[in-house]
Amino acid sequence: MTEHIASGAVAPSADTWTLGGKEFASRFILGSGKFRLDVVRAAVEDAGAQIVTLAVRRANTNQEGSILDAVPEGVTLLPNTSGARTAEEAVRIARLARELGCGDFVKVEVIRDARYLLPDNAETVRATDMLASEGFTVLPYMYPDLNVARDLVSAGAAAVMPLGAPIGSNRGLVTRDFIRILIEEI
Template identity: 50%
Template sequence: MQDELIIANQKIRSRFLLGTGKFPSYEIMKRAIEASGTHIVTVALRRVDKGSADENIMDFLPKDIIIMTNTSGARTTDEAVRIARIARAAGYGDWIKIEIIPDNKYLLPDNAETIKATEILAKEGFIVMPYVNPDLADAKRLYDAGAASVMPLGAPIGSNKGVTTRELVKILINEVNLPIIVDAGIGKPSHASEAMELGAAAVLANTGVAVAADPVSMARSFAMAVEAGRLCYISGPGRISDTAEASSPLTGFLRS
């Protein structure tokens, strides 16, 4: 069966995108990436004030995957745009996850600033993947601004609460002509599968994998759940009913 994920005219091998934060080590992160089969990973940019013994993350990322810089830490459009330009100038390509967060308690994104940043960066040729609150009007604005996908949150970052925004995400899937990638809050494989069963084009997870007791096997578990959820969606699940519908024939031959 032909079921390809295309983002910005590129064929993406896996519908599971993986963040690289919070892993116990880069070596374990590397093995989790391999186990996940992911084609797109996110990285972040941080200030360095003095030397440290930390290893270079780039030495641990497979060569055949897309590295997408996250603008995390940006609170405004200008800051996000600047991070994107730095990533490109530093040789890390055109894929940008726009994450603009003015709020430290819930880490909820600022849709208005994100739309502005999307417009600026899409014009500069970036492949823009905006992380947003699931809002239909804003998702359409992102489409108009040239976004390559829309990445609505399932629940606050790192909360592991699952697809709490499910009804709104479903509306985006139905109404927006871009890949909808559920990002944030996906704490367990069942959450990932749920998002995919709804019809999401892909799922991005990080904390749920990275903080597991065994991140490598958890990465594989997530990848399997994403695939299972996708297959469910394209197979067309049966309808939900309030009463029972027998799955075996009930013709009575024991009673007349």
């Protein structure tokens, strides 16, 4: 059990986890896409989220302020490389996010398939290798394949983020058995 603090931080508890050398008490990762900035801030504060994702390519909200203004101090930003179709594009987006002040965490998304939005595992491994060598804490979004997950870990991934179902399919967790294998082996 964690105790919520008004600043959006969560008091330490016995149930913590570590990622990229940072300790977290909350397992809630808030996606900020398509939400008004005031909603993002309220969700962070009310839910105690300690990690907030943001799509660097969609950061221009046409609103007053910036997503960076809506995320309280001490909350870890997890920019993603949404829109990247190659490893090189993903690396360029990650570097841009770092320069914008988003830190060293990055969710690598490389998707060439516009119809089903399935991750390109080969390009994801390449991007992970390049970014990890530059000191990023890389969390690659990947199609759940044990051999690719092993390659991602070897390339320097801090953790893998396997696809649970095709994006937008509303089908729930359809890759459960494959994810279970990754949990057991990785």
